[in-house]
Amino acid sequence: MSDEAKAASPLRPEDAPPNLYDEHGNARFFADPAMDRFVAVVMNLAQEVWVQEERLLALEEAKSGQSVDKEAKVAEFIGRVFEPVRKA
Amino acid sequence: MTVELQHPMKADATPQETARGRFVSGMRSLILNDLAGDMGEAYEKRAAPKFRKANGRDPETSREAHEALRGDPAFNIYSAMRVQAQKMVWASVADSVERESERLAAEAAKVADVAGGAALNPELDVPKNVHAIDVHLMPGSYTRGADSLEAGAVYDRGLAVFSMGLMGANLDDIGLSMAQYIKLRFPDFAPERILDTGCTIGHNTLPWKQAYPAAEVIAIDAAPGPLAYGSARAKMQGQDVLFQQMCADDLAYEDESFDVVWSSMFLHELSKKQRAKCFEEAYRVLKPGGLVVHMELPPNDQMSAFDGFYLDWDSYYNNEPYYKGYRDEIPANLTARAGFASDDYFDFVVPSISIYGEDAVREAAAGDRAEAVGQETTGRLAEGVMWYGFGAFKK
Numbered sequence: 001m002s003d004e005a006k007a008a009s010p011l012r013p014e015d016a017p018p019n020l021y022d023e024h025g026n027a028r029f030f031a032d033p034a035m036d037r038f039v040a041v042v043m044n045l046a047q048e049v050w051v052q053e054e055r056l057l058a059l060e061e062a063k064s065g066q067s068v069d070k071e072a073k074v075a076e077f078i079g080r081v082f083e084p085v086r087k088a
Numbered sequence: 089m090t091v092e093l094q095h096p097m098k099a100d101a102t103p104q105e106t107a108r109g110r111f112v113s114g115m116r117s118l119i120l121n122d123l124a125g126d127m128g129e130a131y132e133k134r135a136a137p138k139f140r141k142a143n144g145r146d147p148e149t150s151r152e153a154h155e156a157l158r159g160d161p162a163f164n165i166y167s168a169m170r171v172q173a174q175k176m177v178w179a180s181v182a183d184s185v186e187r188e189s190e191r192l193a194a195e196a197a198k199v200a201d202v203a204g205g206a207a208l209n210p211e212l213d214v215p216k217n218v219h220a221i222d223v224h225l226m227p228g229s230y231t232r233g234a235d236s237l238e239a240g241a242v243y244d245r246g247l248a249v250f251s252m253g254l255m256g257a258n259l260d261d262i263g264l265s266m267a268q269y270i271k272l273r274f275p276d277f278a279p280e281r282i283l284d285t286g287c288t289i290g291h292n293t294l295p296w297k298q299a300y301p302a303a304e305v306i307a308i309d310a311a312p313g314p315l316a317y318g319s320a321r322a323k324m325q326g327q328d329v330l331f332q333q334m335c336a337d338d339l340a341y342e343d344e345s346f347d348v349v350w351s352s353m354f355l356h357e358l359s360k361k362q363r364a365k366c367f368e369e370a371y372r373v374l375k376p377g378g379l380v381v382h383m384e385l386p387p388n389d390q391m392s393a394f395d396g397f398y399l400d401w402d403s404y405y406n407n408e409p410y411y412k413g414y415r416d417e418i419p420a421n422l423t424a425r426a427g428f429a430s431d432d433y434f435d436f437v438v439p440s441i442s443i444y445g446e447d448a449v450r451e452a453a454a455g456d457r458a459e460a461v462g463q464e465t466t467g468r469l470a471e472g473v474m475w476y477g478f479g480a481f482k483k
Contacts, residue, residue, distance in 0.1 A: 011221045011409040015151060020404055027171055027405045029164040039168040040175075047111045047176065054107035071089045074114040082118060085169070087126055088161040 046081050050074060089113055091248040094258045095324040096195045097237075097317070099184040099245055108180040109249045115173045117252050120470045123166040124398070130162035131394050150388050150396030150412065154404070157397070171405055174225045174250075181245035182227070185238060192237045196320035206319035206331040208235055208312045215335065217357060217410065218310045224406050230288065230311035240289045240317020247291070254473050256442040258325075262352045263292030265441040265449060265475055266383050267299035272453035273436075277379065279303050279347030285336035285366065286310075286354030290318035292383070294327045296350065303347070308334040337365035344375045352383040355422075356414035363414065367426035374482045380423065381479030385467045386437075388415045399467055419478040428480035435478035437466055443473065 012021075022028045028036055057068050090109040092098060099105065131153065139147050139156035147153045157163040185192075217223075219231040226232075226246065232239040247259050255261045270277070279300055284293040287307035297305045307329055309315050315331040322329045334340055336351070337358070349370040355363055370380045388396040396415065403411035420433045439448040465472040 011217065011407075013403045013409055013412050015412075016404055027167070029168045036168055039165070040172040043115065043169065043172045043176065047108055047115075050111040051104050051107040054110070055103060058103065070110060071114075074110050075117070078111070078114045078118050085165045086122065088123075088130070088165045 046078070049081075050077055053077060089253040091251060091253055091255070091257060091259065093244060093248055095321055096198075097192050097241065097244070097321060097324070099181065100188060100191070101184050105180065105184050108176075112173060112176045112180050112249050113252045115169070115176070116250065119166060119170050119173055120252075120468070123162075123169065124468075124470065127157070127160075127162040127166045128394065128398075130160050131157060135160050135163070136394075147393040149393055150391075150400045150415070153393040153397035154400065167401070167405055170401075171225070174406060177246050177250045178226050178242060180249055181242055185241045185245060188241075189236070189238065192241055195324070196237060196316070199320055199323035202323040203328040204319055204323050204330060206315045207333065208315065209333040210235075210312075212310065212333055212335070214310050215362070217359065217362075221407050221409070223357065224402070224408060230309075230314055233313050235312035235316055237313065237317045237320070239311065239313035240315075240321070243314060244289055244291070244317065244321070251469070254440070254443070254469055254471075256440075258294075259291045260295050261440050261442045262383050262475055263295030264298075265438045266292075266350075266352070266381070266477055267295045268441055268446065268449050269436065269438045269453050269477070270379070270381060271299050272450050274379075279379070281346045282306070282348040282350065283308065283339075283341070283346045283373070285349060285351045285370075286357065287318065287331070287351075288314045290315075290322050290329060290331060292352040293318075293329055294322060294325060296348070297327045297329055305329045306332060308332045308336065308339075310335050335362075337362045337369060339369045339373055341373045343372055344378075346373050347375055347378045349374055349378070349380045350382070353385075355382055355384050356408065356411045358414070359410055360413055360417070363410075363417075363422065364425060367422050371426040371428060371482060376482055378482045379479055380428065380482070381477060382419075383475050383477045384419075385411070385415055386476040387417065387419055388412075389418060423478075423480040427482075429483055432483065433478070433480045435476070438475045438477060440473050440475065 020027060022033060030036055054070060061068055090113045135156040136146055147156050214231060219229055221229060223229045230239055232242060251259060256264060280303055282296050282303050282305045284307040287293045287309050290307045293305060293307040312333050315333055319331040374380060385399050400412040400415060402408040419435060423433050424430050438452055441449050466474045467476050
């Protein structure tokens with residue numbers, strides 16, 4: 001759906017205060033709406049870095065003949081990158 | 089972790105797409121385990137005391153817990169990241185579905201003559217709650233791509249990322265756990281005809297065919313695309329299931345024609361009026377001695393204010409507008425209002441069979457359901473998940 005369509009006919013819980021959403025019908029959490037977008041940018045950026053990391057791991061695997069536990073690696077990576085938001 | 093689908097329509101993903109999916113699953117694990125824990129601590133240490141100071145008492149309802157947490161830094165970061173991770177789930181699979189649309193159609197064509205099939209109804213007026221919002225932030229919702237395989241493929245591949253490995257290798261853990269529980273708890277019950285309502289791609293339908301191989305299994309949904317995909321998916325897995333496009337609140341079946349009416353994670357997608365009608369229809373089409381059984385989120389009246397809010401979060405922020413309204417209802421009243429006797433009602437909690445094993449399900453089937461309903465793992469897609477269900481036999 002387009003933002004205009006969502007905003008025009010939102011299906012929302014009956015008790016949802018209108019200030020939970022911006023003018024496009026998107027959920028908002030921070031006092032400054034730019035922060036909501038900034039969180040998304042950081043996550044997208046981290047994802048792209050991980051894509052490059054995983055490609056490097058694949059090259060290293062091919063070179064060494066040793067397989068890498070990518071699930072463990074991604075958990076470590078995410079833990080490191082997002083450590084500052086823990087215990088907010 | 090991202091589950092690898094168990095059929096030929098699984099993605100032939102590029103290394104980048106595989107990495108993106110892995111990252112999103114990992115993010116969801118961080119959010120739903122670690123950040124959720126942080127938010128729980130923030131609730132106890134900051135939000136609830138602040139509410140208590142202002143109101144002279146603790147938050148008593150999901151709504152009050154939500155009110156107490158709004159604006160708290162832990163709530164803000166958990167919520168903003170969870171919304172973005174949800175969008176990333178669908179984005180991580182969209183490219184491969186688009187690129188592989190012809191291959192998907194070719195794979196489906198290979199099994200066109202296998203038993204089962206999908207009977208679509210182009211005349212059906214698909215309800216607003218199915219098409220007019222991007223349900224759980226899935227672009228295009230369940231009607232994306234009309235009656236093509238697109239919506240089903242996005243849903244299947246997206247669920248493989250979304251589930252973090254907690255919904256089983258075939259994304260069927262709910263169906264497997266529930267069907268096995270019913271079989272073990274009611275060993276003399278031998279259904280001949282089973283109906284799954286709101287089945288999407290039938291991932292939780294197939295376990296009923298596996299549990300009761302002799303039964304005729306029919307699965308319905310209002311959206312055509314997921315049915316077309318689900319039918320091909322079932323055939324590829326050797327399961328003879330008939331998929332039909334139909335609304336659960338207006339069943340085109342004769343009275344007393346089924347032994348089981350089942351659904352999973354479906355009732356919360358309906359308005360209160362639709363939901364009541366679904367139960368009336370289930371009662372009508374069930375034979376005497378038949379069973380209505382639903383897997384759903386546990387109701388608010390069996391949870392603390394915080395745990396209730398935690399599940400209701402989706403209602404406000406994940407485009408699940410009826411989620412909280414459903415959870416505010418009392419399941420026993422839903423069955424009773426449709427005609428099921430109160431003493432034939434039961435509810436229960438089933439340990440995930442993929443995580444805990446069949447012995448744990450057997451133990452649950454032999455034990456008292458009440459011990460686990462209030463546990464924080466009940467209904468939460470996180471480490472240690474357990475599934476809530478309820479049902480009633482028709483006299």
